[in-house]
Amino acid sequence: MKLLRLKITDPNGFRSLPCGFEHHFCRFRSLQEELAKNNGFAPFVCAGPNGSGKSNLLEVLGAIFYHMECLYLANLPDSFAYDEEQNPEGFQGSKSIPDGFELEYLIKPIDAFKVKGFNSMAQVCINKIPGEAPKWWLLNDEGSKQPTELTLGRTYFRELLPDYVLGYSSGENEILSLPFFKMRFIQFDEYWNALSKQLPYSGYPETRMAYLDSSYSQALLLCNLLFHDEVTLEPFHKNVGIEKLKEFRIILRRRIELTTEQFETFALEDEKSVDAVTQRNNALYSYYDDEEQRERYYLNLLYNFEKTEDSNDKADPILERLKRCATLSYEDDASDSLILDYWVNETTQQAFKENFSNDPLSLFQAFQVLLTLNLYTVSDQLKADLYQSNSHYVSETVPTLASDQRIMRFKFVRFNKTGCDEPLMLKELSDGEHQLLHSLGLCLLFRNTNSLFLLDEPEAHFNPDWRANFISRLRQCFPKNGDHSQEMLITTHTPFLISDSKPDKVLIFKKDQDTRKVSIAHPKYNTLGASINKITMNTFGKRETIGAYAQGLLDDLRNRFYQGDEDGETLINEIHQQLGDSVEKLLLIKAILANKDDDSEENSEEVSP
Secondary structure, rough: EEEEEEEEEEOOOOOEEOOOEEOOOOOOHHHHHHHHOOOOOOOOOEEEOOOOOOOHHHHHHHHHHHHHHHHHOOOOOOOEEOEOEEEOOOOOOOOOOOOOOEEEEOOOOOOOOOOOOOOHOOOEEEEEEOOOOEEEOOOOOOOOOEEEOOOOHHHHHHHHHOOOOEEEEEEOHHHHHHHHHHHHHHHHHHHHHHHOOOOOOOOOOOOOOOEHEEEEHHHHHHHHHEEEEEOOHHHHHOOOOEEEEEEEEEEEOOEEOOHHHHHHOOOOOOOOOOOHHHHOOEEEEEEEOOOOOEEEEEOOOHHHHOOOOOOOOOOHHHHEEEEEOHHHHHHHOOOOOOEEEEEEEEEHHHHHHHHHOHHHHHHHHHHHHHHHHHHHHOOOOHHHHHHHOOOOOHHHOOOOOOHOOOOOEEEEEEEOOOOOOOOEEEEEEEHHHHHHHHHHHHHHHHOOOOOOOEEEOOOOOHHHHHHHHHHHHHHHHHOOOOOOOOOOOEEOHHHHHHHHHOOHHHEEEEEEOOOOOOEEEEEOOOOOOOOHHHHHHHHOOOOOOOOOOHHHHHHHHHHHHHHHOOOOHHHHHHHHHHHHHHHHHHHHHHHHHHHHHHHHHHHHHHHHO
C-alpha cells in the first residue's frame, strides 16, 4: 500500500492533531516518479522535538485501521458489539476515535475493479463523517472521471485494507498499542467461541493487526531463523552477529480449570446437566470434589489444535505439525502438558518448511494463536471493559501469569553468536540487540505482504553506528523490485535516519506553544547525505555540537577572554587541558589568536620610526 492523504474532520480532533489537520504523504508528481522508477522500499521518517506530535500520526492511523478492521470481522465476541439493551457502550460502526476522517491510499485492486494510472493500483478513499458509518470511494475508476462510491460486501472491503497493520514501540506507548491490545482479546474470543460451540477453526487469527512486544520476541526470532537463508538474514548478521539457531523447547499446557461462569458458556439452552454438556463437547470434563463438596470443571484448551477421534480426517492441526517437526516430544502427565524439543539442523528446518507452507508467517500465526491462549484467565466483564476503554493504562488491568500457568511458553531458545564460544539465549542480549531483532525481524517476517508498519522510536537504544546503518538494514529486509508494496512510518530523534532519506520522505513536526496544534512540513534542503550537524540544527534546533556542561565551561573561558585580564597563550593552554576537540573549541582558539595578532601589530606600529 501507499499512503496518500490524511485529514482529521472530528470536531474534537485526535490528541494534538486538530480538526482540519491534513497531510499529503505523496504529491502526484513525486508519486508517479517513485512508481515509475521502482527504487524500492523507503520509510517515512517522522522527526521533531519531544512532544511535537510525531507519535500522534502513528496512533491515529492505528486507531483508524482498528475501526475499519472491526467493521468487517466475521467473528466478534458478544461483549464487543453494540446492543441497545445488553451492551449500550459496545462497538458501533458509526462511532470511532477519531470520529471523522478522510484517509486516501493506493492498494492492490480487487478483480472487480478496472482502474487507471498508479501502476494499476486502486486509489481508494475512506471518508467517515462524525456520527456516520465510513464510506468507501474509488478515485481512479477507469470508467468514470468522478469518484465512485463503493458498495461491496464484507469480504471485498477487507481486500481493500492493508494485508497487515503492524505496530512496534521501543518504549511504553500505550496509546499506539491500545487498538492492537484489544485485537488480542478478539483473537482469543474467536478461538474460545469456536471451541465452546464446536465450530471449525482456521488455525490462524482472522484479525490482521499485530503489535510486536516482548511476549512475541522469541516467536519472531524462531520464525525468521528457521525459514530464511543466510542472504535474507544478513541484516541480523551484520549488527547483532546472530548465526545458526541451535535448539529450543515449546511447552504446551492442555488442562485448565474453568469457573462456573466459563463453563456455562459451553452449555446450550436445552442442556440440563453437566453430563449433557461434556458428552457433546469432548474438550470438557468434570468431576465432583468430595472434599470441597462441589463440581469441578476442566477444559482441554488445545483441543482444536490436536488430532482427535472426532477430528476431520483432512484436518492437519497445529500441534500435529509441530510434533512432526520436533526432535523429541513427550507428555508430562503431572501437569497435563506436551513438551516439544527441537535440536535444530537442516532436517529440522526442512520439516518446518514442509509443514508450514514454506512460509515463516504461517508458523508465526500458529505461535500467535497459541500465545493468545495465555489470556484465558481474563473474565468476560474485564474483556468487555477493555473493548470499551480508552485508558492509557489498560494493559495494567490484565493479570500476568506465572510461567507454569501459561498455555504456551518457549524455553531454552539458544543460537550461535559471532564472537561467543557457547550458544546464547535470547534473554542474554542487550536492550539494543533486542530492539534491532524486533524491528528487523518484523520486516523480514512480513516482507512479502502489502502492509503498513508503524514503528515508534525503534532505534532508541542503538549505538551511533547502528543508528547510521538502520535505514540500510531496513531496506535490506524487503525484496527489491518485488510485487509487494510496504508502507512504513518511523518516529525518531536520530539525525542519521534523516540523512539516509530524501526530503519528500522526511516529515518535520512542530507544535505551536500557544495553540498546542501540530503542523508537518518537509525539509527545505536536501536531507539525503546531509551532515548530522546541519540536520540537528535545522530539525531539533540544536546549534551546538557539544554537550551542555562542556558548552558551559567553554562559555566561561570565552568570558574570561573577553574581559581581557588573562594572557592569551595561558588561556589557550587551559582550553586544551580542559576540553577535547570540537568546532566550538577551535573557533574560540582562533578568536584568541586573532586578537593576539592584532595586539602585536598595534605594538609594532607604536615603536616604528
